Amino acid sequence: MTMPPVVLTIAGTDSGGAAGIAADLATIGHHGCHGACVVTAVTAQDTTGVHAVHPVPVDVVDAQISAVLDDLPVTVVKTGMLGAPEVVALVGQRLAHLPIVVDPVLVATSGAVLGDRSVATAYVRDLLPRARVATPNLDEARALTGRDGTPADLAARLADLGCAVVLTGGEAGIDWLAVPGGTPRPLTHPRVETTNDHGTGCTHSSALAAHLALGATVAEAAARAAAYTHQQLLLSRTWDLGRGRGPIAHTAHITLGGSS
Template sequence: MTPTLTPPVVLSVAGTDSGGAAGTAADLTTLAALGVHGACVVTAVTAQDTTAVHAVHAVPPAAVAAQLDAVLGDLPVAAVKTGMLGAPAVVELVGQLLPGTPARPLVVDPVLVATSGAVLGDAAVVAAYVDVLLPVATVVTPNADEARALLGRAPDDPTPAQELAGELALLGPAVLLTGGPDPRDEDPAGAQPCCTDWLALPGVQPRPLRHPRVATRNDHGSGCTYASALAAHLAHGASLASAADRAAAYTARQLLRSAAWRLGRGRGPVAHLHPLPSGEPA
């Protein structure tokens, strides 16, 4: 066996998904696929499948703090990715102990609503994100619904995604507002429909990052996968724009891989499978 260099470490601070599609399941498999050692701090245990979140058991803040102490006291964490945090006290704890720095970027995926529609973060959680966590984050990766919630806008607010990204960047972090499938959003070259993410830096006009749209209902866990891939590439030293492009490309590949799957009764999982290295047995 050929020896390999020690990989960078990325810490996932997130909840579990018993269906194996999102949360720590998506984070750790994505990190491993992209050459990163994943550590994890569990913030909540969910009873979840492709149709719904049936129950949530929040991990007490003291236990979250103990997990953080164990990881930070032993491993050289190169980047941090947060997912479902669940409680204001946990949001505040992460903001205090894991602020983003050039040496250890903090990727915040503000998980407020599950793919199934279940609310995973109430108004107090949103306030803690805005007041404590976003100002110290390196980059935040909301979808349009999460961006509206963080900005205090109604769910049906018509503000375009580009403007939402710019307004959210005024809170401090860089913003990668991820765009879902939109038939009106076509590749400028006319080749195929695409999705547009918006990259916004504080005080800078947001710019579009376009990538192919994958036609699939098997997208449960895609937000976690994207944010984890972003953290992995940042841990490898990529610039934010390059990491964003690579994360989008990786997520699209995994969506294509699972597009024809028949798993679960609801929105199926994005693929966490990866080709085996040549010559290794299955």
């Protein structure tokens, strides 16, 4: 049996199971990759919001990275909530030799702040120049650049840091792909009207990382990640889970059984 590529996610937990490492590992597994994880923070979180955050000490984050790298052949790294500038810098230092997909988590779906100005500055200084792809939404792109502007303009500004950028959450049904020195181009996809979208950003960036690990180009991985996210939103749009913004689907349909 062919060994699956290993995708390492470095992110926080979500006790509601919709976002963070729970979303990342489920998505990575759905794509036929093996998911490894480094926990940066433990959150008390559900569909209504983030109620508490316990950061993991940076030396423990470092020890987790060493445990994975010393034992597993990591193909791609995906980051989510890093939470502190010291952790952002650590990831940039330890993992720059690998393709990194950066989901620059700064604000949760509920509006809770998961990364302050110092974290945004660290992303720009220490991680995005070393990343393969960044997947900010429109608000995160504004925070990272310190500017307002069109989604295409913001994507191009971030790409000037040295990584490809897939900017989501701009005009309805349009993401923007920018590469260093290139002209941003729109990536169109169907829009799903739903309030069950908690974990969408984690799911999208993890799917993109998995496709890169499977050999896709950045443009191919971005298109396939958007298609996968659309499929999962369609699956969960009629669910009634939680009292707030419900989770995007992380279920897979399998057939159990064998010969009788």
